[in-house]
Amino acid sequence: MSDTSTTFQAPIGTHDVLGPESGQWENLIACFADFAYRYGFSLAITPMFEDVGVFNRGIGQNSEVAKKEMYVFEDRGRRLFALRPEGTAPIVRAFVQHQPTTPWKAWYVTPAFRYERPQAGRYRQHHQLGVEVLGTDDPAVDVEVITLAWRFYAAIGLKSVRLLVNSMGHDECRGAYVAILRDHLEANSSMLCDEHQKVWRENPLRVLDCKKASCIEVTSRGPMLPDHLCDDCRGHFDAVLEGLKSLGIEASLNPRLVRGFDYYTRTTFEFVADALDGAQNAIGGGGRYDKLAEQLGGKPTSGIGFGSGIERLLLARAAENDEPLRLVNRTLDVFVVDTTGEDVATVLVDALRAAGLACDRAYDRRSMKSQMKVADKSGARFALLVGPQELAAGEVTIRDLRSDNFGQAQQKAGRDDVVAVIANLLTK
RNA sequence: GUGGGCGUAGCUCAGUUGGUUAGAGCGCCAGGUUGUGGUCCUGGAGGUCGCGGGUUCGAUCCCCGUCGCUCACCCCA
Structure with a gap:
């Protein structure tokens, strides 16, 4: 029971549905x-x-x-x-x-x-x-x-x-129909498929959607429900x-x-x-x-x-259709990259989310390059960079991750203005 | 419930006609001179080859069992 070496998986016939x-x-x-x-x-x-x-x-x-x-x-x-x-x-x-x-x-x-x-x-x-x-x-x-x-x-x-x-x-018209159908099946029971030879009496309607040629032939010559309503x-x-x-x-x-x-x-x-x-x-x-x-x-x-x-x-x-369904928006607006050595991201992310923006961040104080990679993979529209320089100046750098233009894809904003600036950029 | 195919790294798969340290691509992690992603280069981590038993000097590879995945029949969503 407590053998931790065995692993578990979803039961037969069930599936985990995970992203994406x-x-x-x-x-x-x-x-x-x-x-x-x-x-x-x-x-x-x-x-x-x-x-x-x-x-x-x-x-x-x-x-x-x-x-x-x-x-x-x-x-x-x-x-x-x-x-x-x-x-x-x-x-x-x-x-x-x-x-x-x-x-x-x-x-x-x-x-x-x-x-x-x-x-x-x-x-x-x-x-x-x-x-x-x-x-x-x-x-x-x-x-x-x-x-x-x-x-x-x-x-x-x-x-x-x-x-x-x-x-x-x-109930009544179907009942009357079933009786007629049953008579028809009885008269032709020897021609039904193996399975329906046994059950046609209890459940005559089932024979109607049998895919076997023999059953189809019998029923196609027989009465059909819509004609007996x-x-x-x-x-x-x-x-x-x-x-x-x-x-x-x-x-x-x-x-x-x-x-x-x-x-x-x-x-x-x-x-x-x-x-x-x-x-x-x-x-x-x-x-x-x-x-x-x-x-x-x-x-x-x-x-x-x-x-x-x-x-x-x-x-x-x-x-x-090769294209995935995209009827609801599930893309990230902002990804916060924090290399200050402190934890500015926690506060930034909270402010952005409070303003209704979809926002994620990196953890574990990884290198800037590493955090930028994660930001890229997240699919976020903007990266928000905060390093020692920004921290000292009370600013953040906003970088457009969709831009191919590396040189001019970013701008500075005051810490207190970030939310407004990004909200504005998102409308463009 | 019945029958077929399959089970090798996170994923997709290669491989050994049984023989010493099991491979690739992708993914992941770290670097490519001092703060910046998507391309490229280098390095690294990661596998009791589903599990149990058998045959053998030796099995990931052969045999049996078992569990699981997958496809089909039945029927349905």
Whole structure:
């Protein structure tokens, strides 16, 4: 236990995100927060773990995630918890618990945990950002949520995104459809792929998104969900499609789009990035869940939301764009180089920061050359030099690190004027 | 859960058909005459060659195990 010779590393399927890569994350999250704000959402922070029931009843006990991917653990009080495998169920649980006035619009960024073998674009801990709206089934909300995602993807520079939509109908029309589908599968069960020969009866919808040719052939000759919607659901879906069209958002109907969680009703959608290949090209998805609040013990409340994987967004973006995201400014204004042998830097840096400037400094009383190298690498716009001469004269030397002109790249300023002088230089 | 590839300095990798002090580039640190970065030059630090066991006179190199990384299947973000 106390063997200090062994080292530790991040658990399987998890990653440390450090600079400069973390700068991409900052940018992405800041951009999303900005979008959420502009669309009228407020941030919701809920626990990383919940009673397992939240997920079993929410995403469905038969879903792949609930069956074999949840991080379930018992705490010291013998309560059974699960690390959240997704973002929606906890938000809805919070909604049911606190009953905020509706419509309630919440956004989130959170880690999500799934116990599975990691591979490209798939991890045991990944991160999602998303939004949820509870308390209305107005198709305009469906359109708004999808639009937010669509515009956000564009804002971060993704170009190869396609939007797939479908409608799952409500309980009754989906139930009727599933019965018809089941009959069709039964009649053709011998032609299904090995895996679905076993499970088509329990989960007929899953067969729809099987990629095996045999299953595709069977289902393509069978009934499709959108053709079996009741008038209400059909009308709702049409309104969503029209809304998207009116905004110039191109959606392609995909009757096979059956998402992994059981809580979906009516509108479902998925965003696919063609820059990523095959197995992990879904960068985001979501849909309506008009029964979820009830399933979690609340009053009947409609809801819709979407979630997007941060890692995949960044992967997709890197695949089609060499330039890193630079939506928020994270460059240093000033780097203080102190060679007085005393510690003038501490005071200077404090004054600059108090004035709102981004500022760093060297430590350990290194040589001027060494400190200048660090200043250069820091990316700061200006170096502030204080040596014995400046100290005696009550001055500092301000050097423009971006200038190629070594001779004229610097000027003196009085100690008391530094902040004002630099602030002024920065505006140029 | 199943299968493939890989594991040598901080990073990217070379290398030894098993044989004395294991290499490069980048990065890092220090210098290049007395206060100034980004180029260049010189020098330096840094590795129990993932870990454990086996074969051998001898293993970083061969064998077994183990841990980890990676990719794929399933499914998803």
